[in-house]
Amino acid sequence: MAFNSYEFLFGFLPVVFCGYFFLGKWSQLLAGIWLSMASLFFYGYGDLRALPLLVSSIVCNYYFGARLSSSAPGAGKYRRVYVYIAICANLTVLGFFKYANFLIRTINILLLHANYPPIDEVAVALPVGISFFTFTQIAFLADCYQQKVREQKFLHYGLFVTYFPHLVAGPIIHHSQMMPQFARASTYRMDPAKICLGLVAFTLGLAKKVILADWIGQYSDLLFRNLSQGVAPTLINSWTGALAYAFQIYYDFSGYSDMAVGLSLLFGVVLPINFNSPYKATDIIDFWRRWHISLSTFLRDYLYIPLGGNRLGGARRYLNLIVTMLLGGLWHGASWTFVLWGGVHGFFLAVNHAWRKLFSRSTRIPSSLPKVVGWGVTSVSVVFAWVLFRAGTLREAMDVYRGMLGMNGIALPVPLAGRVHFLPAWLRIEFIGIWNESIPAGMSATEGIGLVILCTVLSLILPNTADLIGTEIRLDQGNSAGQMPLFRRRKLAFGLGVLFVVSILSLHRVTRFIYFQF
C-alpha cells in the first residue's frame, strides 16, 4: 500500500490511528499488537507473497539477537559464530532475492564470450523493502554482538522492524532510537503537538511527491523512453531530462521520508529526519551529510568504520570510502549502473577529502572552493552521477552523456529559425523543436524547462522539513506545545491546509515511489 493512495489516506490510516489510541487507553500491549498487525497488513496488502519472508526474518533475527546479547555463563564462547551465521543468513536471503539474477546475467556475459550456453535466470520477485528491513536488522545484530543493546520484548522488536511508516523505504532506523519510544507509556497516549507536527511533515511530503516529483518525473521518463526507442537526445532535452530526474528522485524520496516522519509522529513516535536540503550542498562531503542521512549513517557506522575508516592512513581511507560507496551503490539495485554510481560518488568523496587535506595548510589555494563555485561543481557532479542511477544500461547512460555534452547537436524551437545566425555551425543546431515530435500531448518543452527552474528555486530558497519541524520534534527536551515557534505561524498553517487539498487532488495518478524498488 502506498502513502499516496486513496485507500491508505481514507481507509487504512484513520482506522489504524483510531484503533491505536483507543486501545492505548487501556493497554500498551494491545496497542502495540494492533500497530504490528496493521503494519503487517500494510506490507502484505496487494501481495502476500513476501509476508512469510518478513515474519520469519523477524523471528530468526530476534532469536539470534537474544543469543548474542545473552549474559548467561558460557554464552560468550559462541557469540562470534552466532553473529557470523546471523549476518550471513541475512545477506544470503538478500543476495538470493535481490542479486541472484544480477549474478547470473553477469556470468552469462562471460559464458557468452567463452561460447558456453547461458544459465537460466531464477524466477523470483523482489520483496518490497527487503534492503531496508535486512539492513535494519543487521545493525541490530551487530550491536547485540557488541553488547550495546538487549531487547527482551518480542513485540517491541517486531514493531521496530515492521513499523509501517518506515518499513518499505526507510528511513533506516536504529534500535536505540526506537525501542525506548515503544517502551514509553506516553507514546501510546494522544499528543496534540506531535499530531500537529506530523500533519505538517506529512502534508509537505505528500505535496513533494504528488505535485513536484510526479510532475517533473514525466520529463525524465520522456528522455529515457525516447532513448529506448533509439532517439538520440540533443543538448537541451538531455539536460532537461537529467535535471528533471535529479529533482524527481529528490522530491520523491524526501517526500516519502517526510511522510514517514509525519505518519510516525501521528502515532507518537519520532523517526529521524532523512534529508536536509541536499541540493544546497557546496561539496560532495556536504552532499552526503544531507542526502539519505539514515543510509549514510548506516554505511559509516557499519561499513566504513569497521573497514578502518580514516585510522589506517590516507590511501586506505580513500579506498575505504570508494569500497563503502560501491557497496552503497550495490545496495540500491542489482545492476552495474548502480555499482558505478556508488563508485563515482566514492571517487568524488575521495577527491574531496584529498583536496581538503592537500590544501588545508596552503595559504594560496583554499581548502574549499568559494560557495557558489562549490555549489555549481557539486550540483553538476551529482546530476551527472544521477544519469547512471536512472539509466537501464551503461549504453543508455552514455547516450545521455553524449547529449549533455552537445555531441548530438542542439535542437531549438522552430520559431527561432533565422533569428540566431550568430551561433557557430559546429554546434550542429537544428530548428526542429526541443523534443521534436516525440513529446506527448499535455507536455511541452517550455513546461519541462520551467519545472526544472521552479524546482531549483524551491530546493534552494524554501526551508526544508527539518528546518520547519526539526527543532520542534525534540519534544522530550522540555518544549511545551505553546512554546513552539511553528505553532505561531497561522498563515503557514492555512497554506498547509490548502496544500493538503491540492495534494489530494493530485492523487488521481498513483505512481510508485522510486525507492520501493530497493
Next chain:
Amino acid sequence: MKSFIRSFGAGLCSSGLIVLAFSLFLYRVGEIDLDHVVARQQTSTKGVLFCSGINHDFYAYKYSIYRTLQPEAIAIGSSRAMEMRRRFFKTSFVNLGGCVSNVQHLERLVSDISVLPNRPRLAVLFVDFWWFNDRISSDSGKYQAVEYPRYPSLSLFGYAIGAVAAHPNWGRLIPIPNDRLGLMGILFNAGFDRFGSFYDISTITGEVGSNDVQFKTTESGFEKGEGRFVPGRYADPRLVSRFALALDRLESLGIHTIVVFPPLAPPICKLVARSGRFGYIGDLKTQLSNRHLSFMDFSDPQTLYSGDLRGEFFDGFHGGDVIYARIARAIAQQNTEFRQIIDDDYLNRFIRENHGRALGSTEYNEGRREVDFLKIGVEK
C-alpha cells in the same frame, strides 16, 4: 497550537469547498464521469451535443457509445469519418470517427470490438493516406491525450480553467444549457450527437471564424509538408501488411468492411496531384490492389459530383455531412450489403435539399442559416 490547528482547518475547508463547487460544476457540464455523460445523451428526449474541453482523445467516449448501443453498422476512422450520420441508415448505426488515426489505433479498435459478444454486421472504414506514409513514424499516434477523468483532479482543473479562459464567450456557461455537454460543446456550440456524429454549428453559422479560410491553412500545410502532410514517395509495406491483417480480423469477426478514401476539398486535391511530392498515395493504392484489397477511392470529390463542391467542405480535408451523404449513396451503388441498410429516399432528399452546404439542416441548427464561412464566394 489551537490557532495553528484552526488555521490549518480553515485552509483545508475553504479550499475543499472551492474544489467541491468546481467539481460539481464540471460534473454538471459533463467533464467528469464519462458514463454519466453517455447516459444523459442517450436518455435525453431532445438532441444533446457533447464535446469535452479537456480531453480530445475521443476513444473512450466513442467506445462507450458503441458498447451501449451495440449497432449493426459502424463508421471507423479519424475526424474524417465523423460526418457520417445515423439518419442515413435504416438500421442502428454508431460513428466511431476520431478513434483511429493510424494503423496502430485500428488494431486496438479491432481488438476491443472482438471482446464484445454483439458485433456489427458492417463497417465503413475511412482511411487517411498519411497513415501509411513511410516518412511518418508508425508510432506517431501512440501517445494518448489525457485520460477521460473519473474524479476531480488538479490537472483537470488546470485544463478546464485553460479551456474556459481561452474562449471569450464564457458567459454561455451561465446558466449551464441542457442541450450541450462538455466545455467545448457549450462554448463552441459543437459536439457529438448520441450516435457519435460531429456537428460544428458555430463555424458554419459564422459565429466562430473558420481556421481554414479559402483553404489557405490546408494549402500551406501541404506546401510546407508539415505534420500529417509530410511528402513521401512510398507507402510503408509493413503498415500495409498490418492494415491487411486488421481487415482480415474484422472479416473473421463477421464484420463486412468497406474501405473508403474520403475526399479532399477540390482545390487541395488539385494541389496534391500537381505537386508530385506525394507519390506514396499512388504507391499505397498499388500495394492494396496487389494484395487484392478492394477500396473505394473518393479522394477526388468530383468522382461524387461533377459540379462545384467547395461549399460542402468544412476545410481542406474535412467534408460536411452532405458530402458524406453523397459517399453513402455512391457506396450503395457498388455494394449490395450496404444498399440494404441505407435509407435511399432520405439520402436523395437530403442531398437535394442541402446541395452546396457543409451541414444539412438538423435539430441542432436552431433555425440559424449556414453562411459562406470559408469565404470562397459560394451561395449557401
